[in-house]
Amino acid sequence: MTYDAIIIGAGYAGLTAAAALKESGKNIKVLEARDRVGGRVYTKTLQNGSYVDLGGAWVGPGQDHFYKLIRETGNETFKTYEEGKSMMWFGDKVKAYKGLIPPLPIGPLLSLDFAIKKINKLSKTINLEKPWESPNAAEWDAMTLQTWMNRQMRFQKSRDLFKIAAEAIWAADPNEFSFLHALFYTKSGVSLDVLMNVGGGAQEERILGGAQQPALKIAERLMSEIKLNSAVNTIKQTEEMVTVSGNGFTYSAKKIIVALPPSMIGKIQFDPPLPANKQQLIQRMPMGTVTKTYAIYPKPFWREKGLNGLAATNNGYTTVTFDNSPKDGSKGILMGFVLANQAKAFANLSEPERKESILSSFVKMFGNEAANPEMYLDHSWAEEEYTGGCYAGLMTTGAWTSLGEALRKPCGNIHWAGTETATEWNGYIDGAIQSGERVAREVLG
Ligand SMILES: Cc1cc2nc3c(=O)[nH]c(=O)nc-3n(C[C@H](O)[C@H](O)[C@H](O)COP(=O)(O)OP(=O)(O)OC[C@H]3O[C@@H](n4cnc5c(N)ncnc54)[C@H](O)[C@@H]3O)c2cc1C
Numbered sequence: 001m002t003y004d005a006i007i008i009g010a011g012y013a014g015l016t017a018a019a020a021l022k023e024s025g026k027n028i029k030v031l032e033a034r035d036r037v038g039g040r041v042y043t044k045t046l047q048n049g050s051y052v053d054l055g056g057a058w059v060g061p062g063q064d065h066f067y068k069l070i071r072e073t074g075n076e077t078f079k080t081y082e083e084g085k086s087m088m089w090f091g092d093k094v095k096a097y098k099g100l101i102p103p104l105p106i107g108p109l110l111s112l113d114f115a116i117k118k119i120n121k122l123s124k125t126i127n128l129e130k131p132w133e134s135p136n137a138a139e140w141d142a143m144t145l146q147t148w149m150n151r152q153m154r155f156q157k158s159r160d161l162f163k164i165a166a167e168a169i170w171a172a173d174p175n176e177f178s179f180l181h182a183l184f185y186t187k188s189g190v191s192l193d194v195l196m197n198v199g200g201g202a203q204e205e206r207i208l209g210g211a212q213q214p215a216l217k218i219a220e221r222l223m224s225e226i227k228l229n230s231a232v233n234t235i236k237q238t239e240e241m242v243t244v245s246g247n248g249f250t251y252s253a254k255k256i257i258v259a260l261p262p263s264m265i266g267k268i269q270f271d272p273p274l275p276a277n278k279q280q281l282i283q284r285m286p287m288g289t290v291t292k293t294y295a296i297y298p299k300p301f302w303r304e305k306g307l308n309g310l311a312a313t314n315n316g317y318t319t320v321t322f323d324n325s326p327k328d329g330s331k332g333i334l335m336g337f338v339l340a341n342q343a344k345a346f347a348n349l350s351e352p353e354r355k356e357s358i359l360s361s362f363v364k365m366f367g368n369e370a371a372n373p374e375m376y377l378d379h380s381w382a383e384e385e386y387t388g389g390c391y392a393g394l395m396t397t398g399a400w401t402s403l404g405e406a407l408r409k410p411c412g413n414i415h416w417a418g419t420e421t422a423t424e425w426n427g428y429i430d431g432a433i434q435s436g437e438r439v440a441r442e443v444l445g
Pocket residue numbers: 008009010011012013014031032033034037038039040041054055056057058059230231232233259260261264268290292381386387389390391392417418419420427428429430432
């Protein structure tokens with residue numbers, strides 16, 4: 001039997017494409033390597049009845065694709081808790097502050113503010129469909145975000161705080177990716193302020209029951225079309241059809257949709273081999289590095305002290321924290337991001353060392369009650385065989401301008417989806433959904 005289309009990967013991109021093609025009456029199959037759907041979005045239910053999102057979690061204004069899907073699948077959102085003061089532990093000073101402006105001396109504060117405004121302004125000039133055609137593309141693609149930060153901000157304090165924010169946005173060190181990519185990503189997610197903020201920003205809301213719920217609902221509709229535990233390892237293309245195989249299975253289709261992170265495409269053997277520029281591009285889109293750490297307490301004790309659970313620090317392994325308690329506050333859940341180079345160093349620690357280091361940071365910022373949670377857990381996405389890092393694949397210097405055209409260009413009957421191929425909310429769940437809709441139109445067209 002030859003399918004109309006086979007979709008490889010049951011993350012939000014693959015599931016969206018599969019649902020759209022099925023609705024159009026196409027005969028499809030979805031092959032997913034893991035024993036679950038959702039990919040980089042994975043909600044873990046805890047023994048105490050609560051839950052945590054180990055991967056993607058938030059949704060915010062402007063993410064219309066994701067909001068539409070949340071509603072269509074009968075799910076609800078709720079506001080991220082942000083009432084009260086945030087914490088900043090910078091050098092040896094721990095301070096609580098209200099609002100969006102961190103307690104920095106006036107010079108570094110103005111320099112930081114100017115840098116954020118400048119990135120927003122420059123990002124407006126980016127061509128989201130073809131970033132390489134943006135004015136100054138060659139100049140911006142020739143430097144990393146760090147190079148630009150060094151030129152732009154003369155105060156070390158401004159650069160340090162900007163770095164914390166950049167690592168939280170990209171889960172990578174600013175020296176790892178192109179400045180053109182930083183501008184593209186900023187515009188694709190509206191602005192740097194929107195990417196950073198809770199209220200009015202990308203962290204504004206969470207999904208009741210967890211961010212995997214909508215994916216599970218689509219999977220229910222697809223039912224027998226999804227085959228789990230089925231990692232594709234070869235794709236063979238002839239004039240008539242494409243054949244995909246893995247351990248113990250072979251299927252053929254007229255069209256193939258590959259909805260994987262770029263670096264995972266490189267693990268598949270293609271016959272004939274992929275065009276040179278596609279092979280080169282996927283080698284220049286490494287994944288970021290992030291571990292989410294969670295401490296679960298009987299109640300959100302920091303709220304009683306007038307704190308909102310948000311913190312930023314340049315000490316220790318976790319540099320940014322959030323209140324991830326359930327909507328009803330029946331448990332207190334603090335989430336600490338361990339990002340970029342901190343995450344690489346964190347990977348070398350034993351579980352007791354990781355727990356000790358995270359809890360001592362939480363104690364420093366939220367008080368002694370943080371020392372004894374009911375439960376601690378962490379999750380490193382770099383250890384995941386079928387993801388290899390997170391949040392997303394990032395363009396290294398020169399990649400957009402020399403190879404960007406290969407990103408979405410179909411290779412015969414092989415089509416490309418995944419959040420990295422999105423023009424809006426690239427790197428986010430919303431972008432994954434947009435890419436799934438776009439690739440379905442491409443295949444139907
Ligand atoms: C810690 C973390 C926090 C994040 N926070 C947010 C957030 O708050 N909000 C937000 O919008 N986004 C967030 N993201 C990003 C978001 O999760 C991703 O952008 C999105 O889920 C990507 O979806 P996708 O379908 O493109 O790819 P994926 O979810 O990676 O799906 C690809 C699928 O392909 C499968 N696969 C891989 N190789 C093979 C193979 N050979 N054969 C078959 N199947 C294969 C994988 O198992 C996976 O299921 C976060 C990500 C992480 C990890």
